[in-house]
Amino acid sequence: MGPETAGRNAGGTAGRGAAAPLGSGAAAPTAGGKSATVAGKGLDIGTANLVGACRNADGSIRITLERNAFLDVQADVFSKSMLTKLGVPYVVHEGKLIVLGEPAFELANIFGRETRRPMKGGLVSPNEVDAAPVMRMLIQKILGPPHAAGETLYFSVPAESIDCDNNIVYHRGLFEGLLSRMGYTPHAIGEGHSVVFCELADKDFTGIGMSFGGGMVNVCVAYKTIPALAFSIARGGDWIDKNVADVLGTPRSRATYLKERGVDLTNPRGREEEAIAIYYHNLIAYILQNLKARFESSEGMPTLHEPVDIVCSGGTALIGGFVEVFREEMGKLKFPFPVGRCVLAAEPLNSVAKGCLVAAAIGE
């Protein structure tokens, strides 16, 4: 059985449908004042974005999102004043003025510079000396202080990569330390697993959750909430950006901008979009081939008789035509289990953070 044809927002889950105040499930800015929130938070620590999630008292979810990037600029009184007036967040670190988040990305594009990234390949960047203090500021900014000392917080961690050696232990320990110091009781949860928690409630949390992030792609096969197989691939949006930038001879931030301005992978226009589409096809095929190989070679996999749904989430999956390309590449492979729906998460950028929040709410 091949993947079902389902629309971009098709296949609503119990989670999505139950208390979505906006009907379509799409996120929208709040109209000003903050409402009271319920204890327990979720945090998606991604290479490209940091996303916080908490529950409002009315059942809706408050999402705070910031690009995980920074840029150092000349530190002087005028710059500080100007940045504050423009609502641009900064910190002063070792004599440098460090612009945080999305404004750093915008400034980098304006001045033709590369943003600095605290994380690389899904983990804290070993080459970025300012990573720890910058991430502390960014996380403090999006999470705020805990309701009470020891508030439960679930944060996402990548699974071990199958195509490179990476140190998950250090990464996890670093954020546990940081979040503990902020007054939370942190718990780590796999990134792919949290997608299952957010998106596959109507399937009793059985299926495949995929998170297409900036630094890597995380995959989790879960059976009734229990992860049976989890792995990551050290390729993601950054890998696409790098390759596109290389073939086009442009800075990476330019490639990111091109990718995010609204490309349709099923109908690429011009050399730049063609390059992006080629690398997307390649990335998706690579992940699916690895999923198939892992499934066939791993012991202790549950026998799945019912069709298994696959949900794709993450910023890299936001591009137009992603699910169509995904289904196209899936159709080229024969999987050892029946495949059900292949859908994009209702809120791809928020899925992981919301999955962490579900885990926090049930004390997973």
Place this chain on the structure above:
Amino acid sequence: MDDRRSLINVRDVLEKNSYTATLEDLKSKGRTQVRVVRADQIAAMIEEAVLRILGERKSPEEVEALVGRSKDEFRHILDERERELASQRDRLGEFERIRAEHSVLKAENERLRGGEAPGALADLLGRLQTEMVAVRESLAGGTRPAGAAGGPGEEEVNKKLDALARAMNDRLDRIGRKVGVASVVEEEPVQLGAIFASQPELESNLDNVEIKEQRAGGIAGAVERARSLRRKEGAK
């Protein structure tokens, strides 16, 4: 009498020592008629002949004792054969298991080779492959006579199998950790809070900058579903 009959299964012996030919085959060899004899009749004839010869030379008691000893000896040989077969089956099973593991590792090696595989892994798999060939050759040439004790050849094969299994288990465990199916106990997470303890508070304007917020779809349904599932699983 029943016991004696069970000593030799004539039907089994006939089946093992005869072949099947179709009527067309026989016809092509110019045979139009064949004599037919039933296995039971052959068994009865053999038994009668043996007992007649024994009866001429021995007393009925001696015949009975002789049959008893023969039966014991036969059972002893049969047991030995069965033990030997079981051992061979075990070794064959182990061999097949290792071969399957080897296939997995080979596939992994090829995949990694395709994407900048570390040379150490390729070397390890190469060595394992060589060992596999050696073990296979040992097994193929090491069939020992029935009832003979295991010699140094068998020890060598067992040692190689053990070493190979250990090496592959180690490797599989490492792969298992990568795919999240490892049987090993996860190590305790490292506490790295001290990294942040040494950092002074930084000057920033974060308190004066509005945090952008969005509202997203609720999770109440998912939370309820998970709790309900947990209750059901707990009740089982």
